[in-house]
Each structure stands twice: as C-alpha cells, then as structure tokens.
Amino acid sequence: MYVCLCHSVTDTDIRRLVRTEGVCTLRELSRELGVATQCGKCGRCAKEVLREAVDEVRNEMPCPGLMAA
Ligand code: FES
Numbered sequence: 001m002y003v004c005l006c007h008s009v010t011d012t013d014i015r016r017l018v019r020t021e022g023v024c025t026l027r028e029l030s031r032e033l034g035v036a037t038q039c040g041k042c043g044r045c046a047k048e049v050l051r052e053a054v055d056e057v058r059n060e061m062p063c064p065g066l067m068a069a
Pocket residue numbers: 003004005006007034035036037038039040041042043
C-alpha cells in the first residue's frame with residue numbers, strides 16, 4: 001500500500017529499507033525516501049509501518065544464548 005503519496009513510497013519500500021539499510025527512525029526514513037517532508041500527512045502511518053518493520057527484524061534475530069551452544 002502507498003504510505004506517502006507525495007513521494008510514491010509504499011510499505012514495501014519502508015520494510016526493504018529497514019532490512020537492507022538498518023533504518024529505524026522516522027528521521028532516517030525521511031532522509032532516505034523523503035517521507036513526511038512535503039505535505040506531512042503520511043507521518044503517522046509511516047511511523048507505524050516503520051515500527052512494525054523494526055519489530056519484525058528484531059523478532060527474527062536469533063537468541064544470543066543459542067549461538068554460543
Ligand atoms: Fe508523504 Fe505528503 S504524503 S509528504
């Protein structure tokens with residue numbers, strides 16, 4: 001789905017950036033994709049998608065205790 005119409009940014013774009021570039025703040029997202037830098041209407045939605053994407057990546061990280069075994 002489109003998150004930012006001004007810059008044609010989708011939730012997939014945001015999720016990809018979190019995975020490939022380690023983006024985890026709205027400021028970084030804005031710098032990379034221009035999200036929330038024009039009309040600003042997408043800010044809240046972008047923040048929600050960003051938080052979900054960051055949580056997904058964190059939940060996929062292996063438990064450090066299992067790596068040592
Ligand atoms: Fe994202 Fe306008 S919809 S800046």
